[in-house]
Amino acid sequence: MDAPKERWVGRDAGPVVRPYAMTRGRTRPRGAAIDLVTILVATGQQPGDRVWLSREQRRLLELCRQPSTPADLASETDLPFQVVQILLADLHQYGLIEEMRQSEEPDRPDPRILMRVLDELRRL
Amino acid sequence: MNSAASDTFGRARFGDADDIPQHTLKILVAGGFGVGKTTFVGVVSEVRPLRTEETLTDASTGVDDLDGVEGKVTTTVAMDFGRLTFSGGVRLYLFGTPGQERFWFMWDQIAYGAVGAIVLVDTRRLSTSFASIDFFEQREIPFVVAANVFDGARRYTVEEIRGALDVDPEVPVLLCDVRRPDVARGVLVTLVEHALRSSGPR
Numbered sequence: 001m002d003a004p005k006e007r008w009v010g011r012d013a014g015p016v017v018r019p020y021a022m023t024r025g026r027t028r029p030r031g032a033a034i035d036l037v038t039i040l041v042a043t044g045q046q047p048g049d050r051v052w053l054s055r056e057q058r059r060l061l062e063l064c065r066q067p068s069t070p071a072d073l074a075s076e077t078d079l080p081f082q083v084v085q086i087l088l089a090d091l092h093q094y095g096l097i098e099e100m101r102q103s104e105e106p107d108r109p110d111p112r113i114l115m116r117v118l119d120e121l122r123r124l
Numbered sequence: 125m126n127s128a129a130s131d132t133f134g135r136a137r138f139g140d141a142d143d144i145p146q147h148t149l150k151i152l153v154a155g156g157f158g159v160g161k162t163t164f165v166g167v168v169s170e171v172r173p174l175r176t177e178e179t180l181t182d183a184s185t186g187v188d189d190l191d192g193v194e195g196k197v198t199t200t201v202a203m204d205f206g207r208l209t210f211s212g213g214v215r216l217y218l219f220g221t222p223g224q225e226r227f228w229f230m231w232d233q234i235a236y237g238a239v240g241a242i243v244l245v246d247t248r249r250l251s252t253s254f255a256s257i258d259f260f261e262q263r264e265i266p267f268v269v270a271a272n273v274f275d276g277a278r279r280y281t282v283e284e285i286r287g288a289l290d291v292d293p294e295v296p297v298l299l300c301d302v303r304r305p306d307v308a309r310g311v312l313v314t315l316v317e318h319a320l321r322s323s324g325p326r
Contacts (some may be wrong), residue, residue, distance in 0.1 A: 033233060037217050067144050071205060071217050075174045076270035081203065102147055107237050111323055113147050113214055114239065118316045120210045124309055 013086040022056050022083055029089030036071040037080060040064050040088065051094050057087050064097050144266040146213030147242040151315065152234055153204070153220040154259075155244030156252035161220035162204050164244060168309060169206025169218060200207075203230075227260060240319045242264035242311055244302070247271050247280050250288050257289060266319040268296040270311050294322075 021073060034040070041065040047053055052060065067074075074084040076079055091097045153161050166173040204220030219234050235241070241260050245253040255267075260267040271285050280288075288296045296314050300307045 013204065035236065036219070037150050037215075039145050039148060059294055067146075069148055069215075069217070072145075072207070075171065075205060078174075078293075081205075086296075095127070108323065109149050109237065109239050109319070110126060111320055113149065114320050114323075116212065117149065117210055117214060117216060118292075118313065118320070120315065121309055121313050 006073060020083065021052060022079070023086040026083070026086055028063050029086045030093055031089060032094065033085050034088050034099070035069055036074075036085070037069050039069055039102065040073075040092075040097045041067040041100055045095050047094065047096060051064050051096075053091075054081075054087070057091060060084070060087055061091055061096055064091070067100055130150050137269070143209075144213050145215045146306045147215070149214070149216045150234060150238040150263075151216065151218050151312070152231065152238055153192060153218055153239040153244065154231075154241055154253075154256040154267075155220075156249065157222065158251075159244045159249075162202075164242070164270075164272075164308055164311075165204040165218050167302060167305050168208065168312060169195065170209060171207045174205040175202055176257055182287050190227045195204040196218055201306075231259060233264055233313045235260075235263060238265060239251050240268070242315055243267055243284070244272065244283065245269055245271050245289070247278070248274070253289065265317070266297065266322045269313065270298045270300050270302065273299055282313050294318075 042061060047061075056077065058081065059077060063073055064078060069086050070081065070088055073088070074081045077084065088097065091114075092099075153164055155161050162173070163176065169262065181294075202222070204218070206218040207276075208216040209219075216239075221231055221234065241256075243253055243256045243260070256268070257269070259265075269285070270287060271280070271282075271292060275277070282298075282299060284298050286293075286295075289297075291297065296316060296318050298311060302309060302311070303306050
């Protein structure tokens with residue numbers, strides 16, 4: 001699937017599809033925002049008949065078949081972080097994606113992981 | 125090592141490949157306009173650094189001088205994004221965010237659970253970094269100060285900069301040229317070391 005094509009009518013006008021059109025005008029996600037580095041993965045559930053997904057959401061869902069983060073997904077799709085967060089929050093609410101737990105204490109990094117990072121940074 | 129959940133999710137389902145993220149870490153790169161955030165993120169990132177224009181609403185209430193533009197409800201802000209991958213599925217993400225107070229609601233989100241922050245300062249305009257430093261001090265987020273040495277800027281010593289910024293003695297202050305990859309990585313090392321030191325009583 002290709003990234004959404006942007007049509008430009010002139011340099012000053014910008015893309016014809018404004019980013020927040022993809023969120024149907026919403027500037028905040030339903031519920032709490034998913035952290036930009038939360039690891040997300042598709043649950044494998046099918047959207048079902050009552051759920052309508054936009055092209056961007058179908059693409060995000062496809063990408064989530066491999067575990068990924070909102071930050072990486074934004075990079076992959078060239079969409080602003082906040083737009084991606086809103087679209088992902090929908091997918092999460094529909095039960096199509098879930099968070100992979102990383103640590104008991106999400107509010108602080110694991111010192112053992114930091115030690116590993118430090119070792120590798122020093123060796124670079 | 126972390127929890128049963130990460131084992132059953134991460135390894136059993138996806139294998140232990142390094143290209144599957146299993147642990148993610150965040151670092152903020154803060155600093156005023158033109159101080160070198162984009163350069164820093166670009167130099168250390170292994171992926172093509174992403175620069176997104178985030179459209180923000182109600183971000184500038186009470187901060188921007190809105191005289192004459194009262195109808196303006198959105199503003200855009202450039203965010204720099206970079207990534208480093210380590211073994212065992214560990215990924216370190218860098219987010220370069222503007223230093224002005226009106227973007228702090230976004231910082232709060234990025235700062236949650238972050239390793240810490242790198243405050244890039246321009247020695248010709250030190251006062252533009254006061255707000256960033258206050259932000260991290262108040263939230264007890266470990267940070268280092270990296271004074272980007274620009275050509276032609278008067279050289280100050282680390283002690284002069286520390287004194288002018290009035291940061292705690294344990295906060296590392298570095299003079300550096302962030303265009304050099306080894307130097308930029310050294311700033312990351314200093315921050316992670318500092319974060320580990322301060323992680324005990326936090």
